[in-house]
Amino acid sequence: MNNIIRGKAFVLGDNIDTDQIIPAKFLSYNPSDPAERKYFGMYAMDGVPAGQSGLPDGNLRFVKPNEFKSEYNIVIGGKNFGCGSSREHAPLAIAEAGVRVVVAEFYARIFFRNCVNGGYLVPCEATERLVDQVHTGDEMIVDLAKSVLTNVTRHRTHVLKPLGDVAPIIEAGGVFEYARASGMVKK
Amino acid sequence: MSAMTLTEKIIAKHSGQQTVQPGDNVWVDVDILMTHDVCGPGTIGIFHEKFGRDAKVWDKNRVVIIPDHYIFTADLKCHRNVQILRDFVREQGLRFYYDPEFVKNEPGMPNPYKDPTKTTYKGVCHKALPEEGHVRPGEILLGTDSHTCTAGAFGQFATGVGNSDAAFTLGTGKTWLKVPPTMKFTFHGQIPPYLTAKDLILLVIGEIGVAGATYKTMYFAGQGVASLTLEDRMTLTNMAIEAGGKNGVCDVDEKTLQYVRRRSQVKQWEVFRDDPGAAYCFEREWDLSTLEPLVAKPHSPDNRDTARNCRHVKVDRAYIGSCTGGKITDMIFAASILKGHTVKVPTFVVPGSTEVHADMKRLNLRGAAKDTNEKSIEDILLDAGCQVGPSGCSACLGGPADTFGRLNSTETCISTTNRNFPGRMGSMQSAVYLASPLTVAASALTGRVTDPREYVTTPIQTGTAGVL
Ligand code: SF4
Numbered sequence: 304m305n306n307i308i309r310g311k312a313f314v315l316g317d318n319i320d321t322d323q324i325i326p327a328k329f330l331s332y333n334p335s336d337p338a339e340r341k342y343f344g345m346y347a348m349d350g351v352p353a354g355q356s357g358l359p360d361g362n363l364r365f366v367k368p369n370e371f372k373s374e375y376n377i378v379i380g381g382k383n384f385g386c387g388s389s390r391e392h393a394p395l396a397i398a399e400a401g402v403r404v405v406v407a408e409f410y411a412r413i414f415f416r417n418c419v420n421g422g423y424l425v426p427c428e429a430t431e432r433l434v435d436q437v438h439t440g441d442e443m444i445v446d447l448a449k450s451v452l453t454n455v456t457r458h459r460t461h462v463l464k465p466l467g468d469v470a471p472i473i474e475a476g477g478v479f480e481y482a483r484a485s486g487m488v489k490k
Numbered sequence: 491m492s493a494m495t496l497t498e499k500i501i502a503k504h505s506g507q508q509t510v511q512p513g514d515n516v517w518v519d520v521d522i523l524m525t526h527d528v529c530g531p532g533t534i535g536i537f538h539e540k541f542g543r544d545a546k547v548w549d550k551n552r553v554v555i556i557p558d559h560y561i562f563t564a565d566l567k568c569h570r571n572v573q574i575l576r577d578f579v580r581e582q583g584l585r586f587y588y589d590p591e592f593v594k595n596e597p598g599m600p601n602p603y604k605d606p607t608k609t610t611y612k613g614v615c616h617k618a619l620p621e622e623g624h625v626r627p628g629e630i631l632l633g634t635d636s637h638t639c640t641a642g643a644f645g646q647f648a649t650g651v652g653n654s655d656a657a658f659t660l661g662t663g664k665t666w667l668k669v670p671p672t673m674k675f676t677f678h679g680q681i682p683p684y685l686t687a688k689d690l691i692l693l694v695i696g697e698i699g700v701a702g703a704t705y706k707t708m709y710f711a712g713q714g715v716a717s718l719t720l721e722d723r724m725t726l727t728n729m730a731i732e733a734g735g736k737n738g739v740c741d742v743d744e745k746t747l748q749y750v751r752r753r754s755q756v757k758q759w760e761v762f763r764d765d766p767g768a769a770y771c772f773e774r775e776w777d778l779s780t781l782e783p784l785v786a787k788p789h790s791p792d793n794r795d796t797a798r799n800c801r802h803v804k805v806d807r808a809y810i811g812s813c814t815g816g817k818i819t820d821m822i823f824a825a826s827i828l829k830g831h832t833v834k835v836p837t838f839v840v841p842g843s844t845e846v847h848a849d850m851k852r853l854n855l856r857g858a859a860k861d862t863n864e865k866s867i868e869d870i871l872l873d874a875g876c877q878v879g880p881s882g883c884s885a886c887l888g889g890p891a892d893t894f895g896r897l898n899s900t901e902t903c904i905s906t907t908n909r910n911f912p913g914r915m916g917s918m919q920s921a922v923y924l925a926s927p928l929t930v931a932a933s934a935l936t937g938r939v940t941d942p943r944e945y946v947t948t949p950i951q952t953g954t955a956g957v958l
Pocket of ligand 1: 614616882
C-alpha cells in the first residue's frame with residue numbers, strides 16, 4: 304500500500320448519505336461490467352445539494368459534466384459520513400472518480416465496512432472538525448503510516464486517528480486478500 | 491461467565507466461543523445471506539472474480555434472492571439485472587429465488603402480475619424474508635440492504651452488508667463482526683389506538699440522532715413492545731439503521747413463535763434472551779400513555795416534531811408503502827381512517843409484498859377473511875380515491891423516473907417510508923415528512939399534516955392479519 308496520498312481536497316458537510324453520494328437512479332449500472340462501472344465515477348456526489356457541494360462556497364461539481372474522473376482526490380467530510388443504504392456503489396463511485404482516501408469525523412457503519420472490505424478507499428477518521436478548516440481545492444497530503452494530514456495550502460497539520468483493528472484488512476487490500484493471506488481462503 | 495445480551499449470545503454461538511464482549515472482532519458462521527436486484531449483480535460479479543468462474547456458493551439452501559427494487563420500470567438495465575440473478579440461480583441451483591416472471595428483458599414497462607396469489611414474485615425483501623420462512627430466532631442473517639436489520643424483530647442478529655462482504659460470505663459462509671454494545675429502549679404500558687411503532691421509532695431516532703446508535707445494537711424492550719403486533723415490531727427494528735444502528739432486536743415471545751412455527755423453512759432454532767445484569771451502554775424508558783403522534787420533517791429522520799405542531803404544513807401527496815409502512819397491518823391502520831372518506835391529495839399505496847397485496851383483497855378491516863358482500867381493505871382504499879400499485883420498493887427510494895409514486899418535482903409528500911434525505915423519493919426539489927400510517931392517512935384527508943387523534947378513537951384491531 305502506498306502510504307502517502309497527495310492531491311486536492313473536496314469538502315462536504317455532515318450526514319452525507321449514500322443517496323447523495325450516488326443517487327438511486329444510477330444504481331441500474333452493473334459495477335462488475337467495466338464499461339458500466341466508469342459511470343459511477345461520472346455520477347459520484349451527484350445527489351449532494353448544490354449549496355453544500357464543495358465547501359465553504361458550495362456550488363462546485365465534484366466531477367465536471369461528461370467526465371469520468373474528479374480533479375479532487377481527497378474527500379473531507381464531517382459527522383456520520385456515508386449514512387443510509389448499504390449500497391457498495393457509494394465507496395465504489397468515490398473511488399472510481401479517482402479518490403483514494405476520505406477523512407471524516409466518523410462514518411456510518413456499513414459505508415466504513417464497505418470501504419475496508421471492498422478495498423476501495425481508506426476511511427480515515429479525524430481527531431478534530433476539519434470541514435471548517437479546509438477549503439475545497441486546498442492541496443493536501445495524507446500520510447497513512449504516520450496518521451497525519453497536512454494542508455499544504457494553509458500550512459497546517461492535523462492528526463488522524465490510527466486505522467486500528469481494520470488496518471490489516473486495509474493493508475491487505477480488502478477482505479478477500481486478507482483472508483487469503485491469513486490462510487482462511489485458498490489462494 | 492459474565493452476563494450477556496441476546497446479540498452477544500448469538501455472536502458468541504456463531505463464532506464458536508463461550509463469551510464475547512463488545513469491541514471483540516470475531517469471525518462468525520452466517521445462517522442466511524440475502525441479496526436483491528440492485529446489489530445482487532455486483533455481488534455475483536465479485537464472487538466470480540474472487541473465487542473463480544466455476545466457484546460454487548457455500549450452501550445453496552442458505553442463499554435467498556429476492557428482486558424488489560427496480561421491477562416496474564422500462565429501464566432495460568434493470569431487466570438485465572434481473573436476468574443476471576436468474577442466470578446465477580440456475581448456475582448455482584439455488585432453492586430460494588422469487589422471480590418476477592413478467593420481467594421479460596424486452597422493451598417497455600413490464601406488465602405487473604394480475605393476481606398476487608399467482609406469481610412467484612414477492613416484493614420488498616425484508617417483508618418477504620419472514621413470510622417465506624427465512625427468518626428465525628437466534629440466527630445470523632446478512633443482506634445486501636441496510637434494512638436487513640428488520641428481521642431483528644424475530645430475536646435474531648440481522649444486519650446489512652455491501653457487495654464485497656456478501657460475495658465473501660457467498661464463497662465462505664463466514665463474515666467478520668465487531669461485537670456491538672447494546673442500547674436498551676424500554677416502553678411501558680400498552681400501545682394506544684392513535685400510535686403505531688412508527689411513532690416510537692421516530693421518538694427514539696429524534697432522541698439519539700441519526701448517528702446515535704452507530705456501531706451499536708438497539709434493543710426494544712418492555713410491555714409496550716410486547717403489546718405490539720409482530721409486524722409493528724418490525725417497524726421498530728427496520729428503522730434501527732436510521733439511527734446508525736448495526737442491528738435492532740426485540741424479545742421472542744408467543745407471537746414470534748406462532749409466526750415462525752408456521753412459516754420457517756427450518757424447524758429448529760434457539761431462543762436467546764438478555765441475562766439479568768447484562769450491560770447496556772445506554773438506557774432510556776418511556777410510558778406509552780405520555781406519547782403523541784410524531785413526524786420526521788425534511789430532510790432527516792431525526793428531525794422530529796409532533797404531528798400537531800406541523801398542522802399548518804400543506805402536503806401535495808401521501809405515500810403508503812415500503813418495508814417500514816407497507817405491511818398488511820399498516821394498510822389496515824390507513825384504511826381504518828380512510829374508510830368512507832375521500833382523499834384530498836393524490837395518495838399512492840404500494841403493498842410491501844404480493845402476500846400483502848393478496849391480503850388487501852382477501853381481508854376485511856378487522857383482519858379477518860371478508861364475506862362476499864363485505865369490502866376488502868383494497869376496496870376501501872380505492873373507494874377513498876387512493877391509487878394502488880404493484881408490490882415492491884417503488885418510490886421509497888425514488889428509482890427510475892417512471893417509478894409509481896416517484897416525486898418528480900417540488901412536491902411535499904407525507905410518507906410511511908423510512909428515509910427523507912434530500913432527493914430520496916425522487917427529485918432534489920421535493921420534501922418528505924415521515925409518519926405513521928395513521929398520520930399519513932389523516933393527512934391525506936386534509937391535505938395538511940394531521941394528528942390522527944382527530945380520527946381514531948377506538949382501538950384498531952388487526953386480528954391475525956400478517957400472521958396466518
Ligand atoms: S422498501 Fe425502501 S427501504 Fe425498504 S428495501 Fe425497498 S428501497 Fe429499501
